[in-house]
Amino acid sequence: MSLRKFVMLVLALLLASTVFAATPIRVLVDATDAPRNVFRSHITLPAHEGMTRLAVAKWIPGEHGPTGPVTDVVDVRITANGAPLTWRRDPLEMFVVETNVPAKASTIDVDLTYLAPTASGQFTAGQSSTANLAVMSWNTLLVFTPGTPADDVTVEGAIRMPEGWTWASPLLAANEANGRVDFQPASLTTYVDSPVLISRFLKKVTLDTPNAPPHRINIASESNAALITPPNFVADYSRLVAEAGSLFGAYHFRKYDWLLTLSDHVAHFGLEHHEASDDRMAEATLSKENLRRRLGGLLSHEYVHSWNGKFRRPAGLLSADYMTPMQGEMLWVYEGLTQYLGEVLAARSGLWTPEYYRESVARIAATFDQQPGRTWRPLADTAVAAQLLYAAPEAWSSLRRSTDFYDESVLLWLEVDSIIRAKTNGKATLDDFVKRFHGAPGGKPEVKPYTFDDVVNALNAVAPYDWRTHLNERLWSTSPRAPIGGITGHGWRLVYDETPNAVASDDAEMREQQDATFTLGMTIKNADGSIVDVTPGLPAASAGLAPGMKVVAVNGRRWTREVLDAAIREAKGGNAPIEIIAENNDFFRTYAVNYHEGMRYPHLVRDEKTPDTLGDVVRAHSR
Numbered sequence: 001m002s003l004r005k006f007v008m009l010v011l012a013l014l015l016a017s018t019v020f021a022a023t024p025i026r027v028l029v030d031a032t033d034a035p036r037n038v039f040r041s042h043i044t045l046p047a048h049e050g051m052t053r054l055a056v057a058k059w060i061p062g063e064h065g066p067t068g069p070v071t072d073v074v075d076v077r078i079t080a081n082g083a084p085l086t087w088r089r090d091p092l093e094m095f096v097v098e099t100n101v102p103a104k105a106s107t108i109d110v111d112l113t114y115l116a117p118t119a120s121g122q123f124t125a126g127q128s129s130t131a132n133l134a135v136m137s138w139n140t141l142l143v144f145t146p147g148t149p150a151d152d153v154t155v156e157g158a159i160r161m162p163e164g165w166t167w168a169s170p171l172l173a174a175n176e177a178n179g180r181v182d183f184q185p186a187s188l189t190t191y192v193d194s195p196v197l198i199s200r201f202l203k204k205v206t207l208d209t210p211n212a213p214p215h216r217i218n219i220a221s222e223s224n225a226a227l228i229t230p231p232n233f234v235a236d237y238s239r240l241v242a243e244a245g246s247l248f249g250a251y252h253f254r255k256y257d258w259l260l261t262l263s264d265h266v267a268h269f270g271l272e273h274h275e276a277s278d279d280r281m282a283e284a285t286l287s288k289e290n291l292r293r294r295l296g297g298l299l300s301h302e303y304v305h306s307w308n309g310k311f312r313r314p315a316g317l318l319s320a321d322y323m324t325p326m327q328g329e330m331l332w333v334y335e336g337l338t339q340y341l342g343e344v345l346a347a348r349s350g351l352w353t354p355e356y357y358r359e360s361v362a363r364i365a366a367t368f369d370q371q372p373g374r375t376w377r378p379l380a381d382t383a384v385a386a387q388l389l390y391a392a393p394e395a396w397s398s399l400r401r402s403t404d405f406y407d408e409s410v411l412l413w414l415e416v417d418s419i420i421r422a423k424t425n426g427k428a429t430l431d432d433f434v435k436r437f438h439g440a441p442g443g444k445p446e447v448k449p450y451t452f453d454d455v456v457n458a459l460n461a462v463a464p465y466d467w468r469t470h471l472n473e474r475l476w477s478t479s480p481r482a483p484i485g486g487i488t489g490h491g492w493r494l495v496y497d498e499t500p501n502a503v504a505s506d507d508a509e510m511r512e513q514q515d516a517t518f519t520l521g522m523t524i525k526n527a528d529g530s531i532v533d534v535t536p537g538l539p540a541a542s543a544g545l546a547p548g549m550k551v552v553a554v555n556g557r558r559w560t561r562e563v564l565d566a567a568i569r570e571a572k573g574g575n576a577p578i579e580i581i582a583e584n585n586d587f588f589r590t591y592a593v594n595y596h597e598g599m600r601y602p603h604l605v606r607d608e609k610t611p612d613t614l615g616d617v618v619r620a621h622s623r
Contacts, residue, residue, distance in 0.1 A: 023107075024154040024185055027142045031198060032162050032179075034134040037116040041141040047080065047101045047108040054078075054087075054110065055146040057139035057192060057322035058095040060124060062272045062309070064317070064328050065387030069125035069140055070095050075113040080105040095323065096146060114140045117267075122390060126267025133199035133220045135261055135278055138191045139322070149320040150188040157191055158182040161198050168204060168218035169196040170257050170275035190445075192322070193273045193310075197259040203227040208238040214255040215241050217299075219286075221262040226283045230292070239349040239622070240300060244307075246622040247345065249435045250442030252311040258299055262286065270298045272305030274445040282510075290506040296351030297360075301342030307438040308338045315449040331383035332475065333455060336409020341434065343410065347618035354618045358604040359503040361414065361487065364407045365494050366518060366602030368482035372536045373401035379408050380475040395547030398535040412474050414486030414617075416459070419470070421613055422489065423463040431621070432462045490614035493607045498599040514561045516540070518600045519568050520578075520593055524551055529559050531582070539595040545582060552588065553581040565599070572598030 023046035030040040045054075058068045078085040078099050085108070087099040101108060116129045124137040136159065144153060160180045161167060167181055171194045175182040186194075199220035207215040217237060219227050245251065257276040262283050271278040279298055285291040314334055316327030347357040368374060382389060383405040390403060417430035437450075437458045452471075459467040474483055484494055496518065508515040513532060514524040521538025522545060524531055529551040534541040551559045554567045555578060567578045577592035606612060 022154070024156045025142065025144060025188070027138070027155060027157045027191075029136065029141050029157070029159045031134060031136060032160055034116075034129045034162060034198065035131045037118055037129050039114040039116060039129075039134075039136065039141060041110075041112050041114065043110040043112070043142055044107050045110065045144070047105055049101055049103045049105065051098055052101050052108070053090070053096050053098050053146055054143045055096045055321075055323055056143055059319040059322050059324065059326050060139055061193065061317070061319070062305070063123045063390075064326060064331065065390060066095075066325070067123055067125055067387075067390075068095060068322070069114075069117070069121070072115040072117060072125075073112055073140070074115060075111070077111045078108055079111075080108045093323075110143050112141075112143070116140075121267055123267075123269060123271055126269065128266055130222065130263055130265045132201060132222050133197070133261060133263060133266075135259065135266070135280070136196040136198065137278075138194070138196075142191075144188060144321075146321050146323045150192065150322060151320070153188040154185050155188050155191045156183070156185045159196060159198070162200070165198050165200050166202045167196055167198045168202060168216075168220075168257060168259055170194045170255070170273065171196065193445075194276060195259060195273065195278050197261065197278075201227060203229075205229060205234060205237075207234060207241060209241045212241050212245050213251050213253060216256070217258045217260055219260045219262060222265075222283055226262050226286065229286055233286075236296070236349060236351055237299070239620070240303065240345060240351065242622040243345050243348040243620065244303060247341070247348075247431060247434055248307050249439035252442055253306060253445055256303070256306065258302070260295075260299070270302040272302045272309055274306055274310040277302035277305070290509060293352060293356060294506060294510060296346045296349075297343060300346040300349070300351060301338055304338045304341045304345065308341065309334050311446065312438050312448050312450055315451055318447070318449060326387075327384075328386040329380065329384050330450075330452065331386055331405045332379060332409045332412065335403075336405050337413055339406045340410045340413040344617060348620050348622075350620075354615065356502055357618050358492070358614070359501050361410065362494060362602040362604045363501050363503050364410050365482050365484050365487060366496070368404070368408055368411070369484070369494070370518075370521070370535060370538065371398050371401070371482075372480070373397075373399050374482075375478050375480050377401045378476045378478055379404060379412075382408075394532050397533055408482075411483050411486055412471075415474075415483060415489060416486070417617065418486050418489030418613065419465060420459075420463040423465055426613075428462050429616075433459055436461060487604060487614075488607065488610070490617065491607050491610040491612040492604040492614055494602060495605050496600045496602055499601060499603065500599075501601040501603060504601065514564065516564070516568070518602060519597070520595055524561075524564075526561065539593045540580075540591075543577075543580070543591040543593040544589075545580065545591050545593070546584075548584075550583040551580055552583055555579050568595065569598055571596050 026044040028042045056070045056073055058066045060067055078087050085099045087097045090096040117127050128135045171183040173181050174184045197220050201221050201224050203219045205217040209215045221227055253275040259278050261280040262285050264283050266280050268280045285295050314330035319326050346352040382401050420428050456467045512526045516522050520540040521535035522540040523533050531547050531549045533547050534545055553559055554564050557563050571578050577594045580591045
């Protein structure tokens with residue numbers, strides 16, 4: 001082949017590749033059957049002659065694991081030029097199928113059905129639709145060619161909704177008529193990052209944010225009554241936006257939409273997106289004070305993720321085509337710093353009181369101060385093993401450990417803040433690191449990856465210190481005691497008394513459990529007395545009780561929460577054990593639980609010998 005012919009061939013291939021990449025994926029989702037948990041999708045993709053691989057997204061940003069719900073993608077049919085094509089699944093990669101595209105076919109059509117789960121599940125693989133609402137995640141409804149960066153693929157999406165339903169999404173509409181919404185073209189990355197909330201009952205609450213991009217809380221529920229917001233709702237969340245602006249110094253989005261689903265029939269969680277978040281709680285959330293506090297923490301956490309997780313993201317958690325495995329070793333920053341900042345911003349904005357914030361810190365510290373799993377599994381491994389631990393059972397979680405890079409990292413970052421203050425004589429705080437690391441310039445969404453070294457270098461720029469050694473000591477420690485240097489460094493002490501911890505009480509009520517974590521060392525389901533977990537080394541476990549057993553009676557009386565609490569109080573200072581009759585499958589036995597310290601709950605109290613800098617951590621900074 002002559003040089004000229006070779007050059008012409010290369011140019012032709014490059015031109016064909018460019019045209020292929022520029023041709024959008026068109027997706028039409030029929031959600032009219034959403035009340036039956038059925039979504040149908042018609043996808044038209046650019047194609048080349050020959051063997052073609054098609055993928056369903058496997059590694060979903062924010063879910064930190066191979067959690068794409070491919071099992072519920074069914075009724076897959078592929079055609080080209082109107083003729084059906086056969087396909088086969090890759091025997092080693094279950095998320096990929098292969099088909100042979102015939103000559104002269106520039107596109108192929110894929111029809112599939114997504115069966116939204118009707119039982120429990122996590123994130124986008126969880127329950128997402130009811131008779132009155134649905135959360136539509138694009139990763140469940142489209143296919144693409146693996147190996148091509150999602151940023152380089154354009155998608156044109158549309159959705160047909162049930163009659164009378166409306167929608168909310170960070171996506172922008174190009175056209176809307178007769179129950180169908182056509183969205184503006186955007187990258188595959190943007191579509192996967194932009195869920196659509198549809199509902200018969202949908203309320204859009206615009207916040208007062210004159211110094212920030214537009215912000216809106218879109219609330220869907222099972223009835224209009226559940227959408228009634230308290231009088232201070234707009235003011236409180238407008239302050240959250242202002243406090244975030246003060247903390248980070250810039251906004252990395254064009255607008256922001258919370259997609260808030262209030263229903264008892266969907267999976268409850270929060271999932272971050274760059275210009276939105278998918279947040280789900282119980283239907284009664286807005287009418288109950290304890291649930292509103294929990295909502296404040298959830299919406300604040302997911303909002304922080306727009307900066308910490310979406311804009312700044314660990315390099316190992318990038319998956320350019322949703323098929324490349326993610327590495328979670330930096331989740332103590334991605335999720336841990338977000339957990340810390342989310343609670344701080346909840347307090348600064350007034351969604352939480354300073355007292356409630358301290359109750360949260362106290363509960364976290366007390367939990368890890370008696371967790372046997374800390375002696376074998378360091379915090380670092382809970383991050384690396386996140387994709388396993390998210391789906392781990394609650395039983396024996398105190399020994400196994402769970403996704404502790406959330407809560408234990410609150411203690412880690414609180415200590416970092418106290419060290420920065422000490423090393424700079426109060427001239428700098430963790431806020432200075434956050435502004436340097438996540439701040440200006442603002443603008444449209446983008447991803448700026450980082451590594452462990454980047455975190456260390458940014459901390460050293462704020463307060464010179466051996467941060468590498470310090471962080472590694474915290475990440476790899478197998479000490480049985482919690483790292484509470486941030487509590488003491490800020491002028492407070494961890495103590496226990498008989499006054500219930502407000503955060504623990506709210507959590508127990510939401511989970512419908514009896515929390516005897518800091519007394520007998522176990523939790524029990526309110527519904528039937530089933531033991532959820534026990535802590536090895538504490539009285540319940542030492543007596544022989546275990547997860548899965550059912551508490552039947554306490555000191556000869558049928559178990560209720562009140563009966564067990566009364567028995568704990570009556571045993572204080574005595575010698576007689578608390579006698580618990582428990583069912584273990586078909587067998588019953590009496591367990592003698594030796595505990596005599598009465599009711600016991602964690603709190604923080606001031607240490608007057610040390611200045612109270614924790615007050616500065618949670619005070620409003622935007623006023």
